[in-house]
Structure formats: structure tokens, C-alpha cells
Amino acid sequence: MVRPMTGEFQSADFIVVGAGIAGASAAYELARAGAYVIIAEMEEQPGYHTTGRSAATFVNSYGNDVIRGLNALSLPFFEAPPDGFGEHPLLSERGTMYIAGTDELEALDQFLAEPPNAGLLTRLTPDQALAMSPALNPEIVAGAAFEEAARDIDVNALLMGYLRGFQAAGGKLVVGAEIKSLLRRAGKWEAETPVGILSAPIIINAAGAWGDDLAYLAGARPVGLVPKRRTALTIDPGEPIADWPLTISLDETWYFRPEAGDLLISPADETPSPPCDSQPDELDIARCIDRIQSVTRLRINRLVSKRAGLRTFVHDKTPVVGFADDVDGFFWLAGQGGYGIQTSPALARMTVALAGGGEMPDELIERGITTAAVGPMRLLTA
Numbered sequence: 001m002v003r004p005m006t007g008e009f010q011s012a013d014f015i016v017v018g019a020g021i022a023g024a025s026a027a028y029e030l031a032r033a034g035a036y037v038i039i040a041e042m043e044e045q046p047g048y049h050t051t052g053r054s055a056a057t058f059v060n061s062y063g064n065d066v067i068r069g070l071n072a073l074s075l076p077f078f079e080a081p082p083d084g085f086g087e088h089p090l091l092s093e094r095g096t097m098y099i100a101g102t103d104e105l106e107a108l109d110q111f112l113a114e115p116p117n118a119g120l121l122t123r124l125t126p127d128q129a130l131a132m133s134p135a136l137n138p139e140i141v142a143g144a145a146f147e148e149a150a151r152d153i154d155v156n157a158l159l160m161g162y163l164r165g166f167q168a169a170g171g172k173l174v175v176g177a178e179i180k181s182l183l184r185r186a187g188k189w190e191a192e193t194p195v196g197i198l199s200a201p202i203i204i205n206a207a208g209a210w211g212d213d214l215a216y217l218a219g220a221r222p223v224g225l226v227p228k229r230r231t232a233l234t235i236d237p238g239e240p241i242a243d244w245p246l247t248i249s250l251d252e253t254w255y256f257r258p259e260a261g262d263l264l265i266s267p268a269d270e271t272p273s274p275p276c277d278s279q280p281d282e283l284d285i286a287r288c289i290d291r292i293q294s295v296t297r298l299r300i301n302r303l304v305s306k307r308a309g310l311r312t313f314v315h316d317k318t319p320v321v322g323f324a325d326d327v328d329g330f331f332w333l334a335g336q337g338g339y340g341i342q343t344s345p346a347l348a349r350m351t352v353a354l355a356g357g358g359e360m361p362d363e364l365i366e367r368g369i370t371t372a373a374v375g376p377m378r379l380l381t382a
């Protein structure tokens with residue numbers, strides 16, 4: 001049942017739902033390609049949900065083959081964004097070190113031997129690993145792999161650069177604009193929000209953890225998005241840490257990295273959650289402290305800050321990008337999981353091509369990234 005629509009009526013070529021990194025980057029590229037785009041964001045602040053809660057790293061060797069292709073195609077944007085994008089560099093030096101225990105040495109060998117990791121990862125001895133990340137408990141380090149090219153991302157500069165560029169290209173960001181209902185009429189969507197009605201032939205679903213909820217509103221089949229809560233705490237390490245790399249267990253059960261003078265620590269949890277304003281759970285906080293104390297010599301008496309965010313995946317951990325086949329004009333840009341910041345430039349370019357009615361760009365095809373690999377149809381069984 002669609003409620004009567006009230007308020008101001010605004011028309012565009014595209015409505016992008018969500019002003020996280022996915023929506024902001026796609027809207028930027030669409031506006032620069034000449035489209036009139038409105039971003040509808042339900043919060044007052046862009047980036048309030050997962051985008052504002054990430055670990056802010058660019059790790060080339062992270063993710064499945066599709067993700068690694070997207071990483072490679074996104075890197076040039078981070079290294080040399082378009083003129084006027086922003087005053088600050090988007091990347092700064094960090095490095096990522098994967099730590100393997102005695103029962104993981106075979107897995108470490110396999111990881112180092114993966115073709116995409118050739119020339120990217122260096123094997124380290126336990127002594128070398130401990131020299132780089134001196135808080136580690138020597139007993140848990142049997143081997144390590146180091147990605148020197150991994151970088152910190154200035155996520156705020158990236159998000160603001162996209163939104164500024166979007167507005168400079170004529171786009172309009174509307175906040176406090178939760179899409180409450182969707183009606184398809186005469187080849188256009190009419191989206192009811194508390195601040196008025198937005199209309200466009202195409203909706204881009206960049207609603208993060210709420211992606212399947214938006215599909216329900218449109219009458220489209222959901223794709224099986226599962227938001228998974230991840231906890232990130234910061235502590236005062238009491239010693240200089242600026243040079244420490246992101247240090248992560250090979251099986252991704254804990255990590256730590258410097259963040260603005262403090263040390264970010266995480267149990268790398270992946271607890272399924274409904275879409276919500278995610279908050280850290282007391283048990284996860286206790287687990288995090290316990291785990292980090294067991295893999296380091298750090299003793300944690302006080303937290304500087306705590307946060308949690310939802311990393312939203314479909315079962316194959318590959319993003320969902322493409323038009324729905326069951327309703328017209330409904331475009332998916334969802335399921336970016338734990339890689340949505342670092343892959344945003346390539347996913348945004350893909351969105352412009354496909355949502356504009358074109359083919360998958362050659363740069364993506366050359367990396368084996370096809371419409372079948374990322375499209376929603378692979379997930380629709382019912």
C-alpha cells in the first residue's frame with residue numbers, strides 16, 4: 001500500500017539512495033557524465049553508518065579475485081584523483097603484515113603463492129615480523145607475509161571529495177530523506193521521503209545494510225544481503241606506534257593498526273545483525289581485549305573509543321552491481337562487505353557504464369570481472 005505523497009516534488013535522471021561511499025562515488029561519476037542526480041540520505045550526516053566506521057585501509061592483497069581486480073583498478077584514482085578533488089592526499093604509507101601461527105605455515109605458503117600476490121607480498125621471518133610490530137607476542141609468530149604497498153585511506157577526504165565534486169557537477173544531496181515508499185508510475189519511480197517526493201526513471205540502491213529493505217519497497221526480490229557487525233576499539237598504547245603496520249592474523253581473527261595516535265584493535269568479528277545504527281556489544285569488547293592481550297604484550301586497562309559498523313555481504317563476498325531483472329529501473333550497488341572504501345572508484349565507474357545502459361567497461365572485463373560475476377541474477381534463485 002503506497003501512502004499518499006506530500007511535499008515538494010523533484011525530478012532527476014537518477015535517484016541514488018545512500019550517501020555512504022558507494023552512493024557518493026557513484027553519484028559523482030554519474031553527475032560528471034552529465035546526468036542530473038539526486039542523492040537521498042536518511043541521516044543528517046553523509047557517511048554516518050558503515051563508511052564512517054571503517055578501518056580506513058587499502059590492502060591490495062585483501063579479498064577474492066573480483067575484489068583484488070577492483071582494488072587494482074581503484075588504486076590510480078586514490079594515487080592521483082582528478083584536479084580539484086581535494087587538498088589532501090587520499091593515501092598515506094602503512095603496510096600490512098599477516099601473521100601465521102605454527103599450524104598455519106602451509107596456508108601462509110599458499111597465500112604467498114597466489115598469482116595476484118606475486119610481487120606484492122614478501123615473506124618475513126618471525127624476527128623480522130617482531131621488529132616491525134614489536135608489541136606482538138613472539139610465541140604466536142611462526143611466519144609472516146608483508147604487503148609494503150598497503151596504505152591508510154583518508155576516508156573523510158575521499159567522501160567529501162566525492163560529494164563536493166558531485167555538487168559542483170550539478171548534483172543535489174538531500175539529507176533527512178529516508179525513502180519510505182516507492183511507486184513505479186509511467187516509467188518513473190516516485191520515492192516518498194519526509195522532505196518530499198523524488199522522481200526518476202532509475203534508482204541506484206546504495207543503501208548499504210538496508211539494501212534488501214529498499215528492494216522490498218520497490219517490489220524487487222532481495223539478493224540475500226547479510227549485515228555483519230564488526231567491532232573497532234581504540235586504546236592508548238603508551239609508546240610510539242606511528243611506524244607499526246596494520247598487523248592482522250592470517251585467518252582474520254584479530255588485527256591492530258595505528259589510528260590518529262592511538263591503536264585501533266579489533267577481534268575481526270562478523271556477527272550477523274539486522275540493519276541498524278550498530279553499537280559495540282559488551283561481550284565483543286571483552287573478547288577483543290582478551291584476544292589482543294593474548295597475541296601481544298599490551299595490557300589494556302582503558303578504552304579511548306569504541307565503535308561498531310556493519311559490513312554487508314552476499315554469500316560469495318562479491319559486490320552486487322547491475323539492474324534487477326524483475327522490476328524496471330532498479331539498480332543494485334550493494335554488498336561491498338569489508339572492501340567498500342578501497343573498491344569505490346572502480347565500482348563507481350562500473351555503475352556509470354551499466355546504469356547508463358552500456359556494457360561492462362573493458363578495463364573490468366580484462367580483469368575477469370563480468371556482468372555475470374557481479375550481477376544480481378547470480379543470487380536470485382526463487
Ligand SMILES: Cc1cc2nc3c(=O)[nH]c(=O)nc-3n(C[C@H](O)[C@H](O)[C@H](O)COP(=O)(O)OP(=O)(O)OC[C@H]3O[C@@H](n4cnc5c(N)ncnc54)[C@H](O)[C@@H]3O)c2cc1C
Nearest residue numbers: 018020021022042050051055057179208309339340341342
Ligand atoms: C570495522 C570496519 C572496518 C572496515 N575496514 C575497511 C577497510 O579498511 N577498507 C575498506 O575498503 N572497507 C572497510 N570496511 C568496509 C566499508 O566501510 C564498507 O564496505 C563501506 O563503507 C560500505 O559503504 P556503503 O556506502 O555501501 O554503506 P553505508 O556507508 O552504510 O551507506 C549506506 C547509506 O544508505 C543510507 N540509507 C539506507 N537506507 C536508506 C533509505 N531507505 N533512504 C535513504 N537513505 C538510506 C544509510 O543511512 C547510509 O548512510 C570496514 C567496515 C567496518 C565496519
